[in-house]
Every structure is written in structure tokens, then in C-alpha cells.
Amino acid sequence: MILVGHSDGGVAVAMDLASELLGINQYDIVKNVDRPNCIISDRYSATHFFENEYDFNENIALPVQFGVHHSNVKYLLYHFFKNKHGVSQSRYVDVIHPQTYFGPSSEQAGGILIEPMALVSSMCQLGFGITIKRSASVGHHAVLGDFVNINPGAVLSGFVNIGEGTEIGTGVSVSNNVTIGKRCLIGAGSVVTRDIPDGVIAYGNPCKVIRENERWKGIELEPDFK
Template sequence: MLLYGASGHAKVIISCLRANRVPISGIFDDDLQKKDLWSIPVIGKYNPDFDNESLLIIAIGNNQIRRKIASFIQHPFGKVTHPSAIIDESVKMSAGSVIFHNVVVQADVNIGKHVIINTSSSVDHDCVLGDFVHIAPNATLCGNVQVGEGTLIGAGSIVTPNITIGKNCLIAAGSVITKHIPDFAIVRGNPARVLKITYD
């Protein structure tokens, strides 16, 4: 496996890969000062010819940066789940996505490409997570929640059942979502309210 990104988020992905006994041959990173991470060589800027048959995971938490990098990667994308995660056999998980420690993903959840389901979060039945979504630590999605592409659900947030959240939204940590959220919204509070629509 190869990674792109050699910072804190990469450490958690490395933990997941090591728990699954998956070897990591190197890490791409645009910061040429970085030489290694946990004894794994950082090999510099992306090179499509380096170990070009290996799978790659983009180890960057920011949704927009992850999407930008995915647009030029030529390696095939991998996916990884930590062994402590409880994932129903009916779950569909697309390439590039990662599921971290102590996560629960229930029946018939559909996970898009390059999604992060972070530590101890819970995604209940029939949820749909668009590409480049990030479900932050300890967030809870109740049943049949739809999350649009590029949206961040902040740490400790709760989304009640049957809610649709648009694309490229920012749900602040600790928010409680009880109503549908439009695209490009910045949302905070309990109950949550839309603070701003960004349109970018």
C-alpha cells in the first residue's frame, strides 16, 4: 500500500493498515523536508511510476484537498477498515475510503469514494455518504441519513433520522441536526441552525 500525506491523519491510517498486517511501501508528500513517518519512507512529490501496481490511499483529512489530489492520482485506490470496527456485511464501501477504530456501520449503508468514517463514530441503517465525506470522531448518524459530497460532519455531532444534508457543508462539532440542510451550508448548534451559505 502507498499513502499520500505524511501527517497526523496518516498515522491513524498506518495504524489501521498495520492492524491488518498490510505492508506500506512509501508515502508521497509535497513537503520535501519530510523523510520518514514511523520508519516508513516519505518519498517526496507524487510519482505515478513509483510502485505503480500498489494501491494508494489519500491520507489527508481535508475533504477539498483530498478531492483535488484524487483528480490526478494514477495509482488504483485502496480502502481499509480497522479490525475493531463493526461493519454489517450488507455495507457497500467504495475505493479510497477508510473506517477507523471502534466505528459501527449498520445494514445497507452506502459509502462513496474517499470517505473518512473517523474514530468511534456510528452510521446507522440505510445511510448514504457521498464521495469525499468526512464523519468526524464520535459523530452519530441515525437511520436513513443522506450526506452530500464533500461535507464534514463535525466531532460529536448527532444527525436525527431521515435527514438530508447537502454537498460541501460544514457541520460544526457537537451540533444536533433535526432539519434538512442545503448545499454549502455552515451549521452549528443544538438544535443546529444554518449560519451561512458559502456557494463555493
């Protein structure tokens, strides 16, 4: 498997899930920034590459996943490797733990990673490159945009809409029919009872807008992501 980008946590989780679900124990970790290599378990064989050293066409048969979880980093990595190396959405595989409930009437766009004990209820629409972490719950008819990151124990009620690139913190509760905008960060433990606009950090009980989400500052956005 090819992992694009890397953080210690993102790579470790992706490797364990892919090994358990797909029987994969050998990984090519391809990075596009100069940073220290990841800590790798002795269970796996892994080689780190800079992107200009790696031939994606030569390794066309290998499935691809992200080696990171943060929404803004996944966004940057996806567009970098698509534009420079032609790595399209179709090459990214789903890694969904079997102890997840995924409603048969729900749909997803690919490249998602779901950890154990998560729940995706009925009639949900999940975008590309989403991460749903352990014990998180996504209610019926929810819509999650591309690159959304749902952290452990978060609970999204029915008819919730989460915009592209938004991160939902650990233990957050989102009430029915709430819309959270694009590129937001909702702080851990928040209770969201009202809509949240695009591009902000918000937290608290009740959840309130605090300031602009600077994680996305300076990132050139594709037209469909603005």
C-alpha cells in the same frame, strides 16, 4: 503503500491502520504541494516525494490511500493524481479496522478508511474515499457521498443522506431522515434535526446555517460533483 497527500494526523493514522491490518511498514508519501515533510514514527520506513519525481506506473503493484482526511483536500488530491498520473479509483484500497462493525448488507465504493470502534449499520451506501473515525456510528439505510469525513463520536441515525464532500464534526447527532447537502461543514457537537442545503457551514443545537463553506471556494468541481 503509496500515500497521496500528507498531514501529520492523516499519515500517522493511515500508517498505523495499514500496518496492523495489512502488515505494511514501508510507505511512499507523494505530495503535490511544497510543504514540510510529515513526522514519521520510527516503526516505519517512509520516503517523501514530489509528484513529478514519482513513477506510479513503475510502482503499479503498490496499494494507494490518502494521507489526509479533510474532504476538500482528498477531492483535490484524487482528481490531480487521476488526471496527471492516471491513478484511478481501483488502485485505492480499503483500510477498515477489525473492531469496526460493517453491516453485511451495506456497500461501499472503495478507498475508505475506518478507525476502531466505528459502526456502519445495515443497508448503507458509502461512496469513494470516505473516512469514518473512531467511535462514530452510521445508521441503517444511510447514504454517504464521495469524500465524506465523519469525525469521532458522530451519530447518524437511520435513512440519513450526507452529500459529497461534507464533513461531520466530532460528536454531531443527525436525526432520522435528515439530508445534509454537498460540501458542508457541520460543527462539533451540533444536533441536526432538519435538512441542510449545499455548501454551508452549520452548527448549534438545533443546527443552523451560519455562512458559506469557504473551504471549497475557488475549487473547480467535476460535473458530477456540482
